[in-house]
Amino acid sequence: MKIILVAGARPNFVKIAPLIWELKKRQKILKSGKIEYLFVHTGQHYDDEMSKIFFQDLNLAFPDINLGVGSASHAVQTSKIMINFEKVCNKEQPDIVIVVGDVNSTIACTLVATKLGIKTAHIEAGLRSFDRSMPEEINRIITDSISDFLFITCEDANKNLLKEGIDKEKIYFVGNIMIDTLLKFKKRAEKKNTFKKFGLNKKNYALLTLHRSSNVDKKASLEKILRAIKIISYKIPLIFPTHPRTKKFIKDHNLSSIINNLNSIILIKPLGYLEFLNLMINAKFVLTDSGGIQEETTALKIPCLTLRKNTERPITIKIGTNMLVGNDESKILINTEKILKNNYKNNCKIPKYWDGNTSKRIISIILNNI
Numbered sequence: 001m002k003i004i005l006v007a008g009a010r011p012n013f014v015k016i017a018p019l020i021w022e023l024k025k026r027q028k029i030l031k032s033g034k035i036e037y038l039f040v041h042t043g044q045h046y047d048d049e050m051s052k053i054f055f056q057d058l059n060l061a062f063p064d065i066n067l068g069v070g071s072a073s074h075a076v077q078t079s080k081i082m083i084n085f086e087k088v089c090n091k092e093q094p095d096i097v098i099v100v101g102d103v104n105s106t107i108a109c110t111l112v113a114t115k116l117g118i119k120t121a122h123i124e125a126g127l128r129s130f131d132r133s134m135p136e137e138i139n140r141i142i143t144d145s146i147s148d149f150l151f152i153t154c155e156d157a158n159k160n161l162l163k164e165g166i167d168k169e170k171i172y173f174v175g176n177i178m179i180d181t182l183l184k185f186k187k188r189a190e191k192k193n194t195f196k197k198f199g200l201n202k203k204n205y206a207l208l209t210l211h212r213s214s215n216v217d218k219k220a221s222l223e224k225i226l227r228a229i230k231i232i233s234y235k236i237p238l239i240f241p242t243h244p245r246t247k248k249f250i251k252d253h254n255l256s257s258i259i260n261n262l263n264s265i266i267l268i269k270p271l272g273y274l275e276f277l278n279l280m281i282n283a284k285f286v287l288t289d290s291g292g293i294q295e296e297t298t299a300l301k302i303p304c305l306t307l308r309k310n311t312e313r314p315i316t317i318k319i320g321t322n323m324l325v326g327n328d329e330s331k332i333l334i335n336t337e338k339i340l341k342n343n344y345k346n347n348c349k350i351p352k353y354w355d356g357n358t359s360k361r362i363i364s365i366i367l368n369n370i
């Protein structure tokens with residue numbers, strides 16, 4: 001059996017890693033030769049701090065193949081991935097291609113493999129924000145509509161897929177693969193001194209991440225968020241590892257003066273997995289527009305205010321620590337106050353199968369069904 005695993009953007013590496021660890025274990029049990037896998041990096045993310053550092057942190061060998069596509073418009077980036085990935089599939093003739101998440105690499109590689117008659121598996125299928133202005137939502141819908149194996153993290157995803165007419169035989173509830181990585185590395189991340197290195201105190205700072213196109217590309221929304229952040233920083237110090245896309249737009253829109261030169265806002269480069277996890281574990285709360293961080297904070301029981309109007313991960317709101325605040329200053333500030341007074345959501349729970357064993361379930365299903 002030959003498997004191709006695809007990753008392209010930062011959050012993908014965290015989701016692919018547990019599959020590689022599990023495949024290595026199975027190779028030993030079944031004696032090598034029975035399962036072969038190739039790890040393909042599309043090159044969608046290419047800066048060391050968006051890509052290379054994750055291989056070091058997650059104990060992963062560098063990818064077998066790097067398509068090296070880099071940044072471009074959606075059409076150019078997606079089509080470059082497709083052209084290069086088709087050559088890989090033709091040469092390698094895999095039995096199955098496994099993709100994760102909702103980035104351009106996910107849809108590009110699924111489309112290529114499906115048209116070549118190669119089976120495909122989508123990990124993190126069925127999530128829907130119902131907001132088609134998000135490029136990720138389009139990637140999710142198309143990937144799910146043509147994949148053969150749909151691995152889901154929660155019951156909502158099952159409902160979404162059935163509503164879209166997906167055959168229930170293709171859907172497998174396996175849990176959340178990001179949490180496999182989180183649980184494996186939590187202790188190691190706790191031992192780091194990242195928050196101290198930045199002069200912060202345990203549970204006495206907020207962690208911010210921001211990169212969603214709807215928040216950062218347009219001046220008005222980015223400015224609104226940065227102004228709210230500035231007010232929060234009067235109450236609690238805030239650390240902000242800045243995504244390259246966000247850094248670019250803060251500069252292009254001339255907004256640096258809102259957050260620069262404030263002692264209580266610490267602007268840093270994007271961090272690797274372990275250092276970021278250390279900041280997340282020790283934070284009083286997290287402000288983010290990321291998808292994965294909404295889930296990681298729920299798994300860690302850390303309060304999370306999501307700077308979006310919608311989420312494809314409603315379970316993190318229903319039973320977890322998450323709340324949607326959009327870019328609405330008053331909602332952001334009211335909930336910050338609640339968190340600071342320890343008056344925020346109590347009784348949060350961790351969703352079913354977010355238990356560290358998702359990759360085992362996925363690999364067993366694939367090996368038994370191909």
Ligand code: UD1
Binds near residue numbers: 045071103105248291
């Ligand atoms: C992508 C995903 C998004 C995911 C995010 C995680 C899509 C449509 N979006 O968004 O779902 O949450 O990754 O980070 O696939 N850049 C660099 N260096 C890099 C990568 C990007 O400088 O290593 C800059 C470039 O200016 C680039 C911009 O960031 O044009 C956007 O990068 P891209 O990968 O297209 O999208 P993200 O915003 O990172």
